[in-house]
Amino acid sequence: MNPRPEPTAPSTDSSTRMRLVRAALGWRAPAVVSVAAPPVVKRRRLPLVLLVLLGLLGCDRGSNATVLWHAYNGAERDALVASAARWNAEHPDRPLELVAVPYGAFADKLTSAIPGGNGPDLFIYPQDRIGDWADSGVIEPLEYWVDDARADRFSDEAVAAMAYRGSLWGLPIAVKSLALYYRTDLVANPPRTTDELVSITPGKHGYAVAYANVDLYGHAPWLFGFGGKILDEDGRIAIATPEAAAAMTFARSLVAKGLAPDHAEGPLVATLFNEGKAATAISGPWFQSDIAAGVPWKVTTLPLVSATGKFASPFLGAEGILMSARAHDKDTAFAVMDALTSDVAAIERAKLARQVVPNVHAFDDPAIAGDPTLRAFRDQLAHTAPMPKGAAMRMVWTPYKTALGEVVAGRAEPGPQLLAVEREVTSYLVPERK
């Protein structure tokens, strides 16, 4: 039965029918009001009711959809939307619904929503919280669905970044690491070693390199290039090592010699690079959007640490699609993950959003293989350090930043500062329940 009212002029029939419909909907307006009120005014309410009912039906249909939360913006979001549209066209009975959630609120929302049976079925997040979420049962292990044949689609580093305590917890969708940007007008040949890096003299007030030097993420290339660690092979805290102290000493010497700015952070690095006051900058793929138009630049892999003969190795950050442990249809959710991380979707993201994708065969595509920036970040993957995924890692950032600030500013020595960091982090790790 179609309860839609007649769109023509008011008539006795239509008003009678509307009264019946209203009665059926539970509207018990007195008959006298129905007769006295202008029929046009009355009729306007019915489409509203129908709209609400349709909305409710729509909500009901939406409950069968696989919901994916992401924090992508701009081109990355557009590329994801394109992949989702393809899935929805191919699987109209199992729709995929994308929900954009601000990055700042993302982790806390998930941590509180999923254990209560709420939240998304899938979400995109960097791998650094996998340890916490796996330990507290927020995310679903995937190795039941994933075998070597499927994992071969990705680079070994990227898929390993999604593993934790003997299980696989996500499929990688993008990889992010630092690399070396250089201004081609100031540096003819990019430095291949740290000795070459420190020999750059870009004018009177310029710096050889600008990078976030009081942040562990920015300092990581030197830390691992000098052979330092955060955790040892058994997962224990191993911060205070002579190698880590050497890396800090090197970072301090860059500032002391005027080769790198003190306390640099993202915006300052971009400003210095754009104004030609830094010949090189160490940053990630996101830095491309900060480079001003007209600045001649290229990107390459980070140099070899001359003192150790090892490559400067930044953290490897891999973004993955993770599945909620409370996903309502896990087989479908995995099928969506599989589709969104397929080579076709990866090529789409690389082309539309210039994402550095972990799919090995994406680089067989001539357009991607011929992109020197994507290629440089792809090559850098071979010299990266996987970001530790345990809860300990999240406690390291702030104390390490404090120590770097003190050492780089020349107020403290690396050895005692690293010991203090190790003591502080260990004190948080020791459970107070004795």
Add this chain to the structure above:
Amino acid sequence: MSTVVRQLRDFSVGAALCILIASAAFVGVRNRELATRQRSLADRAAAEIAEGRTLPDVRAVIVGPATPSPKRPYLKSRQISDGAGWRPLTATAAGASPDDKLFYDAATRYERETSARSPVRRDGAELDDDATILLPDGSGRALAVRPIANGLAMALTPPARPAPYPFLVLIGVLGLGAAFAAAGALVGGRAARLGTTAGIAALAIPCVLWGSWIAAALIALVGLGLAFAQGANLTDRFAAGVRGHKTALGFLAPAAVSMLVLVLAPFVIGLVLGFYDHHHGTWSFVGLHNFGEILSGGGRALDDPLNFWFIFGVTVLWTLANVAFHVTIGVALALVLSRSWLRGKGVWRMLFIVPWAVPNYITALIWKGMFTGEYGAINSVLHVFGLDGVSWFSSWATAFSANVITNTWLGFPFMMVVAIGALESIPKELYEAASVDGASGWQRFRHITLPHLRPALGPAVTLGSIWTFNMFNVIFLVSGGQPGGSTNTLVVDAYRWAFERGERYGMAAAYGTIIFLILLLWTVFGSRIVRSKGAES
């Protein structure tokens, strides 16, 4: 109103509370019973399959040992036997069942948790010593795992629903209770109160049958309390009060409910969480341990920026410095703006209120940018005057100053507005009389203006000090605790316990309670000090 009706009115109020208690007890008991029953069934079925036998309706399988991939050890292949021979346990294998993933994950989890090097993991589900879990999907299914010679014996029970809500039982005891209460009222005197107690106590009968003694005791206490209230005539007075102020209560109800949900509930939850420790998603009761760890400084030296007393000292200094600047600048500007000779007062007032109108985190971020060492506006100005730039966040004094400068910018308009209002209420005759008596400008300020400002500024200072004490945005965004965490205040440190030090929510909640107690003391005694000063003057 007849005695019986009054008695039933009181009984219905008490009964409503008791039904809530009984319902909570019932839900707890039936969930525990369901879990015990299902686990026991899974345990028995796992033991049976280990012996080669099966139980009806329970899916029992044997999962073979894992064979890790040589290339990626975290990808493991397994075999499963469910009576029809062995087959691969993967999503793509022929004959795969929807429950197969549960068996695969249970095997991985069991091996991980029994591994000597791995700590026990909770995995969102309840896990007992025998590795039997109640699945956290709300289906009521239990899964048991037992090691056997050729792998792991597993049993998965069918779904189970908890017992239905016992409406009939509760209606029955409600009727019985109402009869007791009415009978008591008919007899009158002490028997009425006895009837109330007995009527309410009847509602404890189901709780006793369920073995929920705490709920039964609570209900008995409600009965005794209600009888006492009747004896003291409190129930009649309360009912008369409600009848007399029906409209007022109707208007108050939405605000009261909002306060209950938005203020009281989080506050109580925060207080309770302070007695718990949070670790990997599980909470454990630790009593006063969190408070002890905080107040003892956690074994750190007094000059360690992580010691509570160091942070407390910084917070007190931060509050004093800010409130002093807010009051001084606010009152000074108010005095200037209240001068009769000043032109364009409205424009000036609007300009001075702008810092207050801008959201404080935006202001904080702008000041953070201005304090940046290399290209910050402040150092650029210093360079113009031939001075060296200051590395603002390198030393405690400069970082603390940067925070105070930012918060002073944010806070003085409030004091200015309060002072302007107070100044306008001072009668002009007082100044005229003082002038006639030959009082100087300073004397007029000291003996007329200041005493009249105090009643308005007192509450404003109390409020301002609480806001400043709890200011998070400025410290977190401007200095970020630099250098070395030494400019952190208590609320910032509480945040760091919750979100940067392994989600120690219990510690953060304990911090919150301590901050609350400090501010409570300050509000009680601080306002007394202000009042007594006002009285003296």
